[in-house]
Amino acid sequence: MQKAYLILENGTIFEGKSFGCEGETVGEIVFTTGMNGYVETLTDPSFYGQIVVQTFPAIGNYGVIASDVESDACHLKGYIVREWCQEPSNFRCEGILDTFLKNKGVIGLYGIDTRALTRIIRENGVMNGKIVTGEKAELNLSELKNYKIVDAVKNTTTKEEYVLKPDGEVKNKVCLIDLGAKNSVKKELVKRGCEVTVVPATTSFERIKELGAEGVVLSNGGGDPVENEALIETVKKLCEEKIPVLGICLGHQILALSQGAKVLKMKYGHRGANVPAIRLETGKTFITTQNHGYIVLSETLPEGAKVSFVNANDKTCEGVEYEYMPALSTQFIPESCGGPLDTGFIYDKFVEYMNK
DSSP states (O other), X not given: OOEEEEEETTSOEEEEEEEEBOSEEEEEEEEEOOSSOHHHHHTOGGGTTEEEEEOSSEEOTTOOOGGGOSSSSOOOSEEEESEEOSSOOOTTOOSOHHHHHHHHTOEEEESSOHHHHHHHHHHHOOEEEEEEESSOOOOOHHHHHTOOOOOHHHHHSOSSOEEEOOSSOOOEEEEXXXXXXXXXHHHHHHHTTEEEEEEETTOOHHHHHHTTOSEEEEOOOOSOGGGOHHHHHHHHHHHHTTOOXXXXXXXXXXXXXXXXXXXXXXXXXXXXXXXXXXXXXXTEEEEEEEEEEEEEOGGGSOTTEEEEEEETTTOOEEEEEETTTTEEXXXXXXXXXXXXXXXXXXXXXXXXXXXX
């Protein structure tokens, strides 16, 4: 394997080895704490523009499984692991990680101290970095410092409308606004008897109304939520019409922004399949799957918007219920594949809103 280097915007350099594709790539470096679900991580559009570090040391041990992918493409800029397994063992295995990265055009780096790298990010905050394969590049810190993720939703949303139908009776018609949606979100809606029309993030209020949907879902996605000004206005109009709305992850932030709340970029975000969230109504703690770098500021929510979940570690907003309209949202992804499966009642509550 060729040598490869990671250069951070603070001047720190890590030397490792290349896997996946070779080349150079610049991105925002983030870490995720999941012990499994690496296929879902690689194919999650929410990682658009980012170089992802896996904190769990051994990745690839159960191979690559096609049915686990969350989208057709990999939108991340690079992938970093401590070590990767070249001989996976799993009855569902259909390929190896290295080949998958090569086929998807993802530049990989392994053999560095990911623990040390994660500590740098935790202590200093998210920063940009560059992976270089082969000869070590000259330090150009201005290039790294100037990098910014833009147009994440624009580059990950579907280009055309399409419809997903349940096997049995259609119980509800749902419009899913695709902000970079994971396949698992669509599957959970279809599983509940919903006919799901997936539309681009640029779809107008008039077109959504024309579809005759009984409810609207704002999916997960990547990037800065404030960028999506036209979408925020569309969601505001949908809320004024009292159409049931469910916001997930980025959709949670977009919904809050449409109601006048504010968001803030976090120091290093929540990314993993083991993030505890407390449901305030019951005091019960749920282990959730999360992937976000922005939070809704609870104190900026309008009157009648009630925080429903808080993060057990830092007490940030993890969910909102809007008492003046049929809308709710969660910062985590309910029933996420590659993670815990105990928050499906969020989808059920949304279905109740539609049935009322």
